[in-house]
Amino acid sequence: MDLGLEGRNAIVCASSRGLGRACAAALVREGCNVVINGRDEASLAATTDALRAADAAEVTPVAADINTDAGRQTLLEACAAPDILVNNNAGPPPGEFSNWGPDDWQSALDANLLAPTFMIQGVIDGMKERRFGRIVNITSAMVKSPHPAMGLSTAARSGLTALCKGLSNDSVAHNVTINNLLPERFDTDRQKFMANVLMERQGLNYEQAREAIASTINAGRFGQPEEFGDACAYLCSAQAGFISGQNLQLDGGSYAGLI
Numbered sequence: 001m002d003l004g005l006e007g008r009n010a011i012v013c014a015s016s017r018g019l020g021r022a023c024a025a026a027l028v029r030e031g032c033n034v035v036i037n038g039r040d041e042a043s044l045a046a047t048t049d050a051l052r053a054a055d056a057a058e059v060t061p062v063a064a065d066i067n068t069d070a071g072r073q074t075l076l077e078a079c080a081a082p083d084i085l086v087n088n089n090a091g092p093p094p095g096e097f098s099n100w101g102p103d104d105w106q107s108a109l110d111a112n113l114l115a116p117t118f119m120i121q122g123v124i125d126g127m128k129e130r131r132f133g134r135i136v137n138i139t140s141a142m143v144k145s146p147h148p149a150m151g152l153s154t155a156a157r158s159g160l161t162a163l164c165k166g167l168s169n170d171s172v173a174h175n176v177t178i179n180n181l182l183p184e185r186f187d188t189d190r191q192k193f194m195a196n197v198l199m200e201r202q203g204l205n206y207e208q209a210r211e212a213i214a215s216t217i218n219a220g221r222f223g224q225p226e227e228f229g230d231a232c233a234y235l236c237s238a239q240a241g242f243i244s245g246q247n248l249q250l251d252g253g254s255y256a257g258l259i
Helices: 017-031 041-054 068-079 102-130 148-174 189-202 206-214 225-235
Strands: 011-013 035-040 058-062 086-087 134-138 177-183 247-250
Touching: 011 017, 017 035, 017 041, 017 086, 017 177, 017 225, 035 041, 041 058, 068 102, 086 102, 102 134, 102 148, 102 177, 134 225, 148 177, 177 225, 189 206, 189 247, 225 247
Parallel strands: 011 035, 011 086, 035 058, 086 134, 134 177, 177 247
Antiparallel strands: none
């Protein structure tokens, strides 16, 4: 299927690795000119080289911290008229509610509520004027299935979800859609980190920890980043103009709820 993205301009935040990189790769493959972002310049350079080698679309790397005003401004200046914004950022580590102080809460809100909010604020009016826009937020399955250890992430990302649902009611009339992708158990560095946490807590080796995590997924396996990137590309497509304000779970069929 031709997704109608040839020549479109995209910003993909936190895209030097993991799910952000998978989204950038999928958009590049569809012919988008993509601005990728990261804080580690070596990782960003390696991703840029890989994406440029795979396809002919333009790839522009921007080293910037999107948790800061200056970082967000640098990223927005690199793409003056974006058609697509993919919001992504690292989430806070798991922990215990009794241990989280004001700095922990502020850090979570800065990264997973305020940074994406201000990125949306920076692009949405232009998208409305140009009558095309696709905003995709990478949040978390925990938004719909909260876990006490992930409270920092869940609280911040749920706030973003609520904000974007309200914004989507107005923006869709201008052909600007806003949707959220809710991943769980994709085979990225995040899962390596979670396996290490489980190793420490339960005295397991790495493979045992991986097997224990995979056993919680109904599909019986980790998701592949490419699967996630393809879902993102479709939500950014010309064909997805009637899909907005939605939360798409990518979790190997593990969500226990009905809706």
